[in-house]
Amino acid sequence: MAAMKNCHNDYKMKFSVDEEFPDLSLHNNHMAKVLNKDIYSKLRGKSTPSGFTVDDVIQTGVDNPGHPFIMTVGCVAGDEESYEVFKELLDPIISDRHGGYKPTDKHKTDLNFENLKGGDDLDPNYVLSSRVRTGRSIKGFTLPPHNSRGERRGIEKLSIEALSSLDGEFKGKYYPLNGMTDAEQEQLITDHFLFDKPVSPLLTCAGMARDWPDARGIWHNDNKTFLVWVNEEDHLRVISMQKGGNMKEVFKRFCVGLQKIEEIFKKHNHGFMWNEHLGYILTCPSNLGTGLRGGVHVKLPKLSTQPKFEEILTRLRLQKRGTGGVDTASVGGVFDISNADRLGSSEVEQVQLVVDGVKLMVEMEKKLEKGESIDGMIPAQK
Amino acid sequence: MASSFTRILSSKRNVGILSLVGGSVAAGFLLHREHVTAGEPLRRRYPASAEYPDLRKHNNCMASNLTPAIYAKLCDKATPNGYTLDQAIQTGVDNPGHPFIKTVGLVAGDEESYEVFADLLDPVIKERHNGYDPQVMKHPTDLNATKIQSGVFDERYVLSSRVRTGRSIRGLSLPPACTRAERREVERVVVDALSGLKGDLTGKYYSLTLMTEQEQQQLIDDHFLFDKPVSPLLTCAGMARDWPDARGIWHNNEKTFLIWINEEDHTRVISMEKGGNMKRVFERFCRGLKEVERLIQERGWEFMWNERLGYILTCPSNLGTGLRAGVHVKLPRLSKDPRFSKILDSLRLQKRGTGGVDTAAVGGVFDISNLDRLGQSEVQLVQTVIDGVNYLIECEKRLEKGQDIKMCSSGSNVPNTHLAGSGSVL
Numbered sequence: 001m002a003a004m005k006n007c008h009n010d011y012k013m014k015f016s017v018d019e020e021f022p023d024l025s026l027h028n029n030h031m032a033k034v035l036n037k038d039i040y041s042k043l044r045g046k047s048t049p050s051g052f053t054v055d056d057v058i059q060t061g062v063d064n065p066g067h068p069f070i071m072t073v074g075c076v077a078g079d080e081e082s083y084e085v086f087k088e089l090l091d092p093i094i095s096d097r098h099g100g101y102k103p104t105d106k107h108k109t110d111l112n113f114e115n116l117k118g119g120d121d122l123d124p125n126y127v128l129s130s131r132v133r134t135g136r137s138i139k140g141f142t143l144p145p146h147n148s149r150g151e152r153r154g155i156e157k158l159s160i161e162a163l164s165s166l167d168g169e170f171k172g173k174y175y176p177l178n179g180m181t182d183a184e185q186e187q188l189i190t191d192h193f194l195f196d197k198p199v200s201p202l203l204t205c206a207g208m209a210r211d212w213p214d215a216r217g218i219w220h221n222d223n224k225t226f227l228v229w230v231n232e233e234d235h236l237r238v239i240s241m242q243k244g245g246n247m248k249e250v251f252k253r254f255c256v257g258l259q260k261i262e263e264i265f266k267k268h269n270h271g272f273m274w275n276e277h278l279g280y281i282l283t284c285p286s287n288l289g290t291g292l293r294g295g296v297h298v299k300l301p302k303l304s305t306q307p308k309f310e311e312i313l314t315r316l317r318l319q320k321r322g323t324g325g326v327d328t329a330s331v332g333g334v335f336d337i338s339n340a341d342r343l344g345s346s347e348v349e350q351v352q353l354v355v356d357g358v359k360l361m362v363e364m365e366k367k368l369e370k371g372e373s374i375d376g377m378i379p380a381q382k
Numbered sequence: 383m384a385s386s387f388t389r390i391l392s393s394k395r396n397v398g399i400l401s402l403v404g405g406s407v408a409a410g411f412l413l414h415r416e417h418v419t420a421g422e423p424l425r426r427r428y429p430a431s432a433e434y435p436d437l438r439k440h441n442n443c444m445a446s447n448l449t450p451a452i453y454a455k456l457c458d459k460a461t462p463n464g465y466t467l468d469q470a471i472q473t474g475v476d477n478p479g480h481p482f483i484k485t486v487g488l489v490a491g492d493e494e495s496y497e498v499f500a501d502l503l504d505p506v507i508k509e510r511h512n513g514y515d516p517q518v519m520k521h522p523t524d525l526n527a528t529k530i531q532s533g534v535f536d537e538r539y540v541l542s543s544r545v546r547t548g549r550s551i552r553g554l555s556l557p558p559a560c561t562r563a564e565r566r567e568v569e570r571v572v573v574d575a576l577s578g579l580k581g582d583l584t585g586k587y588y589s590l591t592l593m594t595e596q597e598q599q600q601l602i603d604d605h606f607l608f609d610k611p612v613s614p615l616l617t618c619a620g621m622a623r624d625w626p627d628a629r630g631i632w633h634n635n636e637k638t639f640l641i642w643i644n645e646e647d648h649t650r651v652i653s654m655e656k657g658g659n660m661k662r663v664f665e666r667f668c669r670g671l672k673e674v675e676r677l678i679q680e681r682g683w684e685f686m687w688n689e690r691l692g693y694i695l696t697c698p699s700n701l702g703t704g705l706r707a708g709v710h711v712k713l714p715r716l717s718k719d720p721r722f723s724k725i726l727d728s729l730r731l732q733k734r735g736t737g738g739v740d741t742a743a744v745g746g747v748f749d750i751s752n753l754d755r756l757g758q759s760e761v762q763l764v765q766t767v768i769d770g771v772n773y774l775i776e777c778e779k780r781l782e783k784g785q786d787i788k789m790c791s792s793g794s795n796v797p798n799t800h801l802a803g804s805g806s807v808l
Contacts, residue, residue, distance in 0.1 A: 008463060008465065008559070009464070011463045011464050015561060015564075016563075019566065021562075022627070023591065023624075023627050055561075059623060062623075062624050063623060148427075148428065148433055148468070149433050150427065153432065210472060210475070210618075211435065211472075211475050212476065
């Protein structure tokens with residue numbers, strides 16, 4: 001690809017590092033913890049072939065100082081090459097975020113659903129729904145913080161071609177955000193499928209909402225169990241879900257669907273962005289590796305009020321969210337429980353942790369219902 | 383302007399910033415359109431037709447004027463600083479607009495944007511500023527407050543008077559495009575100059591990052607503090623980047639002269655006081671502006687200005703004088719008269735609620751100010767407000783007495799003809 005000159009960056013180089021270095025004194029995010037004048041000085045003269053610079057990478061983290069309790073990443077990639085060109089900044093951030101993952105580590109990808117043990121017997125009286133999501137980036141295009149309208153439309157076009165060729169349980173339909181009927185929109189809202197223009201400044205300050213809703217859309221299969229978001233926070237977000245606790249089935253559909261889609265993109269010479277160090281390449285460094293969040297909505301009213309609840313989750317390598325998603329509160333003792341890890345373990349391993357961990361917590365909940373102690377059941381750190 | 387400019391060219395501090403613009407610096411900044419050197423052309427992956435925005439649901443000045451042909455002509459260009467057309471129009475693409483309020487839909491990233499993207503900006507300016515044609519017309523600047531006549535209002539009706547404008551520092555990029563270093567330089571230059579103000583203009587600077595809680599509370603109580611922009615019109619144009627770095631508020635001890643630094647423009651300058659003495663407000667405004675200009679020139683800087691477009695600001699709607707002169711005035715009866723809007727139109731005035739643009743009036747008190755910015759001088763516009771408000775008060779008084787109002791003729795000295803049906807609302 002021909003290199004694109006970033007004239008604005010050349011212009012900025014006339015100013016000194018001290019003059020340009022951001023004020024991060026009130027900041028609490030991964031970027032702010034890692035970035036110093038030395039790293040900034042080394043990286044500020046560089047740009048990726050498509051013209052993405054270190055200031056572009058960090059803008060969202062500069063604009064969003066963060067939260068005293070929640071540690072956001074504070075940076076994004078503009079293209080596949082960002083992770084290489086800005087290694088000096090991104091490698092330490094990746095290490096902090098992903099449990100000490102080293103620049104020399106290799107990430108294992110395993111989308112062989114048959115390797116998952118169990119997962120078809122989670123008690124539906126407790127486990128209300130099961131879901132696995134990930135993201136995929138299409139090689140040869142830049143990422144949402146940086147892509148132009150032409151590129152975004154190119155991604156949409158390719159995605160529609162790939163998805164409309166799916167058949168069997170994957171046969172479905174695409175709904176472009178800028179063209180769906182009122183009735184279609186209502187239905188998608190009712191199904192909880194419709195995604196909105198991002199309002200979170202974490203995303204808007206990174207430029208991901210530009211040109212909304214141009215080339216954005218939702219595809220789902222007729223059964224409403226397999227859903228793809230096009231051009232939201234990543235090129236593609238792929239979701240497999242269903243009511244009840246049969247995570248095994250959800251994961252199988254997830255793996256099969258993903259592999260079918262990938263084959264079609266590969267045929268067009270636009271496979272998915274992936275490498276053996278970082279796994280699947282996505283916009284936010286927090287989603288590298290598998291990009292997978294596998295989880296359930298599960299009723300744990302008693303367990304969740306136990307003082308050891310957080311500790312149990314940590315040891316099981318799980319995290320909790322409210323049922324509205326990240327940063328929401330739980331309602332009626334129902335929690336969204338999912339894997340905490342993304343990079344350094346495979347898809348099968350991460351979903352296995354969810355399946356095993358949730359099974360254990362449901363048993364704990366049942367014990368507490370009977371008034372019995374769960375002290376003997378506390379797991380070791382996984 | 384030219385002689386002070388050569389001083390800028392020789393000033394060491396600025397050579398670094400200006401030298402990168404290339405060999406045609408002098409010609410560029412004298413801003414004869416043919417001489418501005420655009421930056422290196424961009425290499426695109428997709429043709430212009432694949433990149434042209436979808437503007438079918440849009441209702442703003444940019445969307446009305448950006449044809450595929452103009453887009454194709456300009457999309458590969460960049461200003462010397464690297465600012466592109468896509469950046470300039472992003473806010474208008476992201477904010478389709480409102481069926482009743484027509485926003486501008488584009489911004490300038492630097493002084494050169496108005497030249498490099500003139501094929502789009504000139505028609506937008508023409509539409510927004512009532513037919514003013516930047517290709518042939520000249521904008522008059524007049525900050526001689528002694529020319530103002532009868533500028534003291536009846537204080538039973540006029541509660542407060544205010545004049546605001548903006549000024550940009552030549553040689554530094556504008557808020558949509560400026561780097562952190564440039565923004566900090568704007569702050570340094572302006573704060574340094576303001577520290578030289580004396581007499582009734584003596585004052586103090588409050589940096590947004592450094593102010594104490596007490597200072598912050600006082601500024602809030604005085605209604606001086608500005609917030610991080612939340613309007614997507616501004617955020618989508620990149621004006622809130624790096625907040626609150628290098629942003630601040632300066633005001634004089636008497637709290638009648640106030641300057642915002644690095645909000646929507648490099649500076650916003652406001653003169654105000656309670657009551658109806660608009661003449662004094664304007665006199666202080668002119669004096670303060672001229673004094674600030676003198677102080678920055680001493681240090682080798684100047685304001686962005688040219689005779690086509692007057693004072694250069696971020697939003698094309700603020701070109702020319704960038705001036706909004708207004709009062710808070712009690713018009714409970716007149717405002718209920720069905721002829722009110724038409725009267726305001728013919729006086730070249732606009733009404734807002736007392737919370738500012740897009741707010742409702744409370745207790746029959748309206749913010750009445752000039753509609754126009756470009757094509758008439760500061761003196762002319764302020765006189766228009768004075769004459770218009772005096773007339774409105776007369777109408778209110780007549781209605782109080784049970785008399786009917788006397789309709790004024792719509793003659794006013796408007797050099798650029800008000801185009802019937804241009805329909806733009808500020």
